[in-house]
Amino acid sequence: MTRVVSLVPSLTEAVAASVPGALVGATDWCTRPADLDVPRIGGTKNPAVERIVRLAPDLVLANEEENRAPDLAALREAGIEVLVTEVRDVPAAFRELERVVAACGAGAPPRWLEEARAAWSRLPEPHTRTRAVIPVWRRPWMVLGRDTFAGDVLARLGVDNVYATHPERYPRIPLDELRDVGPDLVVLPDEPYRFTAADGPEAFAGTPCALVGGRHLTWYGPSLAEAPHLIAEELRAARR
Known part of the structure; x- marks a missing residue:
C-alpha cells in the first residue's frame, strides 16, 4: 500500500x-x-x-x-x-x-x-443573482478576490463576489470600503477566521450576513457531496 x-x-x-x-x-x-x-x-x-x-x-x-x-x-x-x-x-x-x-x-x-x-452537475440555474462580499479574515480585513475555489462555489449558487476581478486573490480591503461597495449580502465562513454571529455581522449593520461552514465552502473532498445543499440553506436563511 x-x-x-x-x-x-x-x-x-x-x-x-x-x-x-x-x-x-x-x-x-x-x-x-x-x-x-x-x-x-x-x-x-x-x-x-x-x-x-x-x-x-x-x-x-x-x-x-x-x-x-x-x-x-x-x-x-x-x-x-x-x-x-x-x-x-x-x-x-x-x-x-x-x-x-x-x-x-x-x-x-x-x-x-x-x-x-x-x-x-444537477444544480438548478439560480433564479436571482446576489452581490456579496466574502471576508476570510479580519485584523486586517481580507476577502476573496479573483480566481478562488470558494468564489466559484458561491457563483454556482447564485452569489457573485464583488471583488472577483480584483488583481489579488485575497486582497486586504479596509472595512469602510467593504461597506461602501454596497453588497446585498456578506458571506462569513467559520474558517480560516472563525466568524460568528457576534464577530463579523456587527461590522455590517443593515446588510444581511450568511454564516456558512468553512469546510463546505473551502474544502474539496467528501464534503463536496453535501456542500451545495447546505450552503444554499445557509444563504436562504440569511435572506429571510
Missing part, C-alpha cells in the same frame, strides 16, 4: 475516505475524519520536514496555495515524491481529487466522489 503524508486537510479527509490505511501522517489542522490516528507533522505552513522524512512516505500531498514552496522543495531533495494540487474552481477540484486518490492507490473513483460530482 502507498504510504501517504497529507499537508492539506481536505485531501486528508479524501484519502482517508478512499484508501483506508494509506495515511501515515497529517497536519495538526487535519480534523477529518475525527478518529484519524496518525502522527502529526505540524501545520500546513510550517510542517516538520525532518519528521515527515522519518515517516518514510512514498508520497506527500500538497496544494500550491496552502503549502510553502521551500518546504516542498526540501521534501523533494530528500527523495520524496510530492504531488501538488491546484484548485481554483469546482471542475478542477474533481479533476485533482481523481488524480490524488488514484496516486494513493484507489482502484476506481470512490463512491463519495461520484456522489459529489452528481450533486454539482
Whole structure:
C-alpha cells in the first residue's frame, strides 16, 4: 500500500475516505475524519520536514496555495515524491481529487466522489443573482478576490463576489470600503477566521450576513457531496 503524508486537510479527509490505511501522517489542522490516528507533522505552513522524512512516505500531498514552496522543495531533495494540487474552481477540484486518490492507490473513483460530482452537475440555474462580499479574515480585513475555489462555489449558487476581478486573490480591503461597495449580502465562513454571529455581522449593520461552514465552502473532498445543499440553506436563511 502507498504510504501517504497529507499537508492539506481536505485531501486528508479524501484519502482517508478512499484508501483506508494509506495515511501515515497529517497536519495538526487535519480534523477529518475525527478518529484519524496518525502522527502529526505540524501545520500546513510550517510542517516538520525532518519528521515527515522519518515517516518514510512514498508520497506527500500538497496544494500550491496552502503549502510553502521551500518546504516542498526540501521534501523533494530528500527523495520524496510530492504531488501538488491546484484548485481554483469546482471542475478542477474533481479533476485533482481523481488524480490524488488514484496516486494513493484507489482502484476506481470512490463512491463519495461520484456522489459529489452528481450533486454539482444537477444544480438548478439560480433564479436571482446576489452581490456579496466574502471576508476570510479580519485584523486586517481580507476577502476573496479573483480566481478562488470558494468564489466559484458561491457563483454556482447564485452569489457573485464583488471583488472577483480584483488583481489579488485575497486582497486586504479596509472595512469602510467593504461597506461602501454596497453588497446585498456578506458571506462569513467559520474558517480560516472563525466568524460568528457576534464577530463579523456587527461590522455590517443593515446588510444581511450568511454564516456558512468553512469546510463546505473551502474544502474539496467528501464534503463536496453535501456542500451545495447546505450552503444554499445557509444563504436562504440569511435572506429571510
